[in-house]
Amino acid sequence: MRLVWKSLDKMRCLRKRSTIPFLGFLITFLLFLNLYIEDGYVLEEDKRQLRETSVHPPSSERYVHTFRDLSNFSGTINVTYRYLAGTPLNRKKYLTIGLSSVKRKRGNYLLETIKSIFDQSSYEELKEIVVVVHLADFDLVWCENLVQEITRKFAHHIIAGRLLVIQAPEEYYPSLDGLKRNYNDPEDRVRFRSKQNVDYAFLLNFCTNLSHFYMMLEDDVRCSRNFLTALKKVITSREGSYWVMLEFSKLGYIGKLYHSRDLPRLAHFLLMFYQEMPCDWLLIHFRGLLAQKDVIRFKPSLFQHMGYYSSYKGAENKLKDDDFEEDSIDIPDNPPATIYTNINVFENYDATKAYSTVDEYFWGKPPSTGDFFVIVFNKSTKISKIKISTGSDDRQNDILHHGALEVGEKLVGTKKGKQCSSYITLGEFKNGNIEVQDVDHKIAFDIECVRIVVTASQKEWLIIRSISLWTTQPPNQ
Numbered sequence: 001m002r003l004v005w006k007s008l009d010k011m012r013c014l015r016k017r018s019t020i021p022f023l024g025f026l027i028t029f030l031l032f033l034n035l036y037i038e039d040g041y042v043l044e045e046d047k048r049q050l051r052e053t054s055v056h057p058p059s060s061e062r063y064v065h066t067f068r069d070l071s072n073f074s075g076t077i078n079v080t081y082r083y084l085a086g087t088p089l090n091r092k093k094y095l096t097i098g099l100s101s102v103k104r105k106r107g108n109y110l111l112e113t114i115k116s117i118f119d120q121s122s123y124e125e126l127k128e129i130v131v132v133v134h135l136a137d138f139d140l141v142w143c144e145n146l147v148q149e150i151t152r153k154f155a156h157h158i159i160a161g162r163l164l165v166i167q168a169p170e171e172y173y174p175s176l177d178g179l180k181r182n183y184n185d186p187e188d189r190v191r192f193r194s195k196q197n198v199d200y201a202f203l204l205n206f207c208t209n210l211s212h213f214y215m216m217l218e219d220d221v222r223c224s225r226n227f228l229t230a231l232k233k234v235i236t237s238r239e240g241s242y243w244v245m246l247e248f249s250k251l252g253y254i255g256k257l258y259h260s261r262d263l264p265r266l267a268h269f270l271l272m273f274y275q276e277m278p279c280d281w282l283l284i285h286f287r288g289l290l291a292q293k294d295v296i297r298f299k300p301s302l303f304q305h306m307g308y309y310s311s312y313k314g315a316e317n318k319l320k321d322d323d324f325e326e327d328s329i330d331i332p333d334n335p336p337a338t339i340y341t342n343i344n345v346f347e348n349y350d351a352t353k354a355y356s357t358v359d360e361y362f363w364g365k366p367p368s369t370g371d372f373f374v375i376v377f378n379k380s381t382k383i384s385k386i387k388i389s390t391g392s393d394d395r396q397n398d399i400l401h402h403g404a405l406e407v408g409e410k411l412v413g414t415k416k417g418k419q420c421s422s423y424i425t426l427g428e429f430k431n432g433n434i435e436v437q438d439v440d441h442k443i444a445f446d447i448e449c450v451r452i453v454v455t456a457s458q459k460e461w462l463i464i465r466s467i468s469l470w471t472t473q474p475p476n477q
Contacts, residue, residue, distance in 0.1 A: 075264060076205055076208055076264050076267075077201070077202070077205045077264075077267060077268070077271070079168055079169075079172050079202060079205060079206075080169070081166045081167065081168055081169075081202075081206055082166065082167040082168075082169060083164070083165075083166060084135060084143065084147045084165040084166060084167055085147055085150060085151050085158050085163070085164065085165035086158040086161065086163055086164040086165060087161070087164070088130075088161070088164060088210060089130070089161040092209070092210065092211055092212060093128055093129055093130045093210060093211040093212075094128035094129065094211055094212055094213065094228075094232070095128060095129045095130075095211050095212070095213050095214070095215055095228060095231065096129070096130050096131075096132060096207045096210045096211040096213070096214045096215070096260065097117060097129060097130070097131045097132070097214075097215045097217055098132050098134070098203050098204065098207050098214060098215070098216050098217065099113065099114075099131070099132070099133045099134065099203075099217050099218070099219050100133075100134045100136050100196070100199045100200055100203050100218075100219065101133060101134070101135055101136065101137075101219040102135075102136050102137040102199070103137045103139055103142045109219060109220035109221075109306060110133070110146070110150075110219045110220075111149065111150065111153060112220075112222075112306070113217065113218075113219050113220060113221050113222075113306075114131065114133070114150070114153075114154060114163070115153070115154075116221070116222050116223045117129075117131055117217075117223055118131075118154070118157060118162075120223040120224065120225045120226065120227060121226070121227070121228060122226060122229075125226065125228040125229065126157075126160075126162060128228060129162065129211075129228060130161065130162055130163070130164065130210055130211060131157075131162060131163050131164070132164045132165075132166065132203065132206065132207050132210070133150070133163070133164070133165045133166070133219075134166055134167065134168065134199060134202065134203040134206070135147070135165060135166070135167050136167070136168070136195075136199035136202075136203075138170050143167060147165055150163075150165055166203075166206055168199075168202035168206075172202070173195070173198055174198065174274070176191050176194060176195055177191075179191060179194050179275045180275050180276070182275075182276060182277060190275070193277075193278045193279070194274050194275040196278075196279060197270045197271070197273075197274035197275075197278075197279050197282065198270070198271065198274050200216070200253070200270055200279055201266075201267040201268075201270040201271045201274070202267070204263045204264075204266055204267040204270070205263070205264065205267040207260070207263060208260060208263045208264055208267075209260070210260070211260055212259070212260055213231075213235065213257060213258065213259060213260060214257070214258045214259075214260050214263055215231070215248075215255065215256070215257050215258075216253050216254070216255075216256045216257075216258075217253075217254055217255065217303060218252060218253055218254050218305070220305060220306055221254055221303050221304065221305060221306060222303070222304045222306045223302065223303055223304075224300075224301075224302045224303070224304075227248075227302040227303070230248075230302055230331045231248070231257065231302070233331070233333050233471075234246065234298055234331065234333045235257075236333075237333035237334070237335045237381075237471045238333075238335070238336060240336070240378060240379060241336035241378060242291070242292070243292055243296055244258070244259075244262065244286070244287045244290045244291075244292040245257065245258055245283065245286075245287045245292065245296070246296050246297075246298065247295060247296065247297035247298070248297070248298055248301060248302040248303060249301045249302065249303045249304070249305075250297060250301065251305050252280055252305070253279055253280055253283070254303050254305060255301065255302055255303040256283065262290070265286075265290075266286055269282065269286050270282060294356070298331055298332070298333070299331070299332075300331060302331070332385075332387070332468035332469055332470050333469070333470065333471055334355060334467070334468065334469050335377055335378070335379075335381050335469065335471055336377070336378040337355065337375045337376055337377045337378060338375075338376045338378070338417065338418070339351040339352050339354070339355055339373075339374070339375055339376075340372075340373075340374045340376065340416060340417060340419070341362070341364070341371075341372065341373040341374070342371055342372060343364035343365070343367045343371050343372075343373065343454075343462065344364055344365040345362070345363070345364055345365075346363045346364060346365060346461065347363075349361065349362055349363035349364070350362065351373065354373070354464035354465070354466065354467050355375060355467050361392065361463050361464060361465045361466070362462075362463065362464040363398070363461065363462070363463050364461060364462045364464075365461055365462075366457070366458055366459055366460060366461055366462070367400075367454040367457070367458060367462050368454065368457045369454060369455065369456055369457050370453070370454065371453075371454040372451055372452065372453050372454070373451070373452040373464065374419065374420075374449055374450070374451040374452070375449060375450040375451070375467065376411070376417070376418050376419065376420070376448065376449050377447070377448055377449070380409070380445075380446035380447060380448045381446060381447055381471050382440045382446055382447070382471060382472040383407070383439045383440060383443075383447050383450075383469055383470065383471055383472065384437075384438065384439055384440050384470045384471065384472045385435070385436065385437050385438075385439060385468075385469070385470040386405065386407075386426070386434070386435070386436045386439060386450065386467075386468070386469055386470075387433075387434070387435040387436075387466075387467075387468040387469075388405065388429075388433065388434050388435075388452065388464065388466070388467050388468070389432070389433050389464075389465045389466045390429070390432040390433065390462065390463055390464050390465060391432045391463050391465065392463050392465055395461075395463055397460050398460055398461045398462060398463040399431070399432025399433075399460070399462070399463070400429050400432050400452070400454065400458075400462055400464070401429075401432070401456065401458045401460070402428075402429070402454065402455045402456035402458065403428070403429040403434075403452055403453060403454050403455055404425050404427070404428055404429070404452070404453045404455055405425070405426045405427050405428075405429070405434050405436065405450070405451075405452060406423040406424060406425050406426065406450070406451045406452075406453060407423065407424055407426060407439070407443055407447045407449065407450055407451070408420030408421075408422055408423040408424070408447070408448060408449035408450075408451060409422050409445045409446070409447065409448050409449070410422045410448070411448050411449070419449070420448050420449035420451070423449070423451060424443065426439065426442070426443075428455075440472045450467075450469070452464070
């Protein structure tokens, strides 16, 4: 570990010039090199030669030791943690919820956050989660006092193995002096965000083998009721599809879900580039380099920022997620699908954006009778509810004035891809919107396609703002 930080210290001695082009190259090289080596495509001697003879710009020679130590991103980092409260159970849980907390100049919301996690979970849900709190402040007196308070208020959760409080000792941290001042940030801001990256890395590293999935929260968050049930429903609906990070809040490092198997890579990644940029920016790079191009975010949000003062200098931070709902168990889970339309698309407002879970939409030129917008699922599914909204606040007339909603089965291959050969109509659009409940009770077959059909030509353009689907989970889920 010390060799790693010595190498990183050398990195700080490089001339302070723009590092973004090289950083992009470095990130890409490291991850693809790791994937190549991990899959066993090269012999041990080839691995050594790759690490020692890879061509870099002259100034990158000082990175050689770091390459050697961190090229295997899948291994955990050797850190001896202090257990401040609780110990891990032998049995893997379904979900680990990670929090990192430091002493704030104004306000402290950690206890409220922990309370919200437990209070908003049912007894059955509590059996499937473990909460790990990393007290990442070097003020040991503050840590000790806070641990006493946590132990007093949440003793039964600690005894049950649902709550752990840990600390990575200060000696494992790199020097936080003389860091690169990217983006013209003041020195104290750079120090704060760089240390925060290391805090998160050590937290992720600890949580690697505790559960199947990992959720990152901040220490000033309120949870929606039965959030775990909503999460499980989404995860189940996406089985068979590839994802790196699912998002259940649009704010900061709140509500970001990962497979636990990816935590070592993410921990190494944050450590490697801890001084380059804030953690939420690094997460975007990490997700993209592991081939998840688009944000996958679900609404309503399951977590809400509740703090008024930032952990950085106690500055005011009144950000709120306006997509948050206290009762969000009814979150749509849009199963993986391919989208087709024959409506002329305007610019880059393509069809997939109507089915996306982020704030985007489909925008097409005036549709004609018989035009369609179809969703073909990767695998057949049972659907309980469908809700589709067209138009927008600033273009209220760009709605579907005359249209029908259909569901289909019996996929066949066409020149444009797979399509269903048999459809049943569920209903007509009214004022540009449609919502159909209890679809699984009305339709006997597992649905393979959902189709919007234009039943009369219109002069107005068409915005499909959102398509929300709720799937029916098997009884054992």
